[in-house]
Amino acid sequence: MALSDLLPPDGVITGLSASSRKQVVQSLAEVAARFCNAKPRDIVDAVLERERLGSTGVGDGVAIPHARVAGVDRVFGVFARLRTPVDFDSIDGRPADLIIMLLAPEDSTAEHLKALARVSRVLRREDMRELLRGAADADALNAILGGEIASDAA
Template structure:
């Protein structure tokens, strides 16, 4: 699945507020529910937190990819966020996180979930992509930089 099909300008959130991992996940869940009213923000939040309990989705280099399969979700949904300041996310390298890509997929989409996660992780493994995204000053810039970076990869 292409990043352009997964992400929307309204779910590209530059400078998302949140002083903790849980607060960031709550703000992400609320943003999703505003764009997808059929998805309850409490359910989204609880599923994301449940996944984090299995192990942090902080993959290092200031990046986290919180994700879950979600009952009632009819299509994969991506949310790209930057934060300022960076937040402790229990990342593998113990560095705080300032770049997140949240992924929700339909409950029965196990292989698509894994394939999409791998694509996102590969994109964020490129230091040039991470730095470009961190330089975004508006949500529109963040979206455009993400789509252009994915297309160039």
């Protein structure tokens, strides 16, 4: 599974401006709502409720906020590269600038976990993070995210 299988091309944002985790989630929820039957408010509520259970900041400037949401019929995500990193209570204490918000149907378990594992495995790679941070625009980000499977042996 390539990340491009999870991320619609119009679901990739470069240069998102936000000053807090909540603003990031709200901005990504607005984008995500275009790809499902969920309202942005419901997405925000579900993702922030999941954040209360434990941080989704995985370290190295990466966060993977996620939730199961009514109105979502398949696992998918939206990606943002932030202009300025924000605090996601990451395990390494660093703010995050690469964010993939994953959404899944309410009854999803295995597929949701598989997608989380895939995103985590790809974004754990330093070379991938550097490529994403250096991409000039959303088209370049999509190309990187679409081609990551070729350079990933896992």
